[in-house]
Amino acid sequence: MAHRIITQVVLIGGRVLGRAFAEAYKQASASSAYQRAQAKGGGTATGRVNLSTGMTLDEACKVLNVKPPTGTPAEMEEVMSRFKKLFDANEPKNGGSFYLQSKILRARERLEADMRPKMDKTAQEAEVKEGWKPKVYKDR
Template sequence: MAHRIITQIVLTGGRVFGKAFAEAYKQAQASSQYAKAAAKSDPGSLNTAAASGMTLDEACKILNVKPPQGGVANMEQVMERFKKLYDLNEPKKGGGGSFYLQSKILRARERIEMEAKAAERKAALEKEIKEGWKPKMYRD
């Protein structure tokens, strides 16, 4: 009688584990395909999202700021929201904050800064291409 119960437990556990493994595999496949499609459309975006661990949209939602328009972000507003939220979530003050929330807020600020710097570099490169490269001349 005991061997039947043990056999049923093992078989049921095997089915549950098998279904979970199959679902995880499907999700990994979908994520891989999404990453490939994103890399084709914008090769640089995948690297920045991977570096910070979050998307630009998620970062904007965390800090409650508008996404950069035309590559220009209102960094004063971003820093103001960052400081306020970071201080509110200070765990040592006893206000119910947590290190996890502070970490997410910090990563959101870094992600928006990364996007702004990338847009700034792109604008400078386009300006240089438009105006032409002008080396600095030094006279003796």
């Protein structure tokens, strides 16, 4: 009689765990498909989620309290100054929040990822406009 009860407990437990793992897999698969769709352009330019940071451009701008970037070096300096100020203010050793500090870091990374191609394009256009001037190093 005891072996029958033990067998039933094992079978029912296995069935419950199997269903839980199957449901978790379905949710993970759906989440992954959604993120891939957003990355391919399913959302708007400001609403698109960056897969590495998991943060939209709007959210990153709100976290650092800056305007949406257009790609100028002055904007990058503003982002870095806001980042340093907020990151230091939320230092866990001084009573700050590690969670907020990590959000601030992810926001900076998201804005950098968005601004870098624009800044590279601007620098390339400036180089084309003034002409190519190679850096020549002279031996002594």
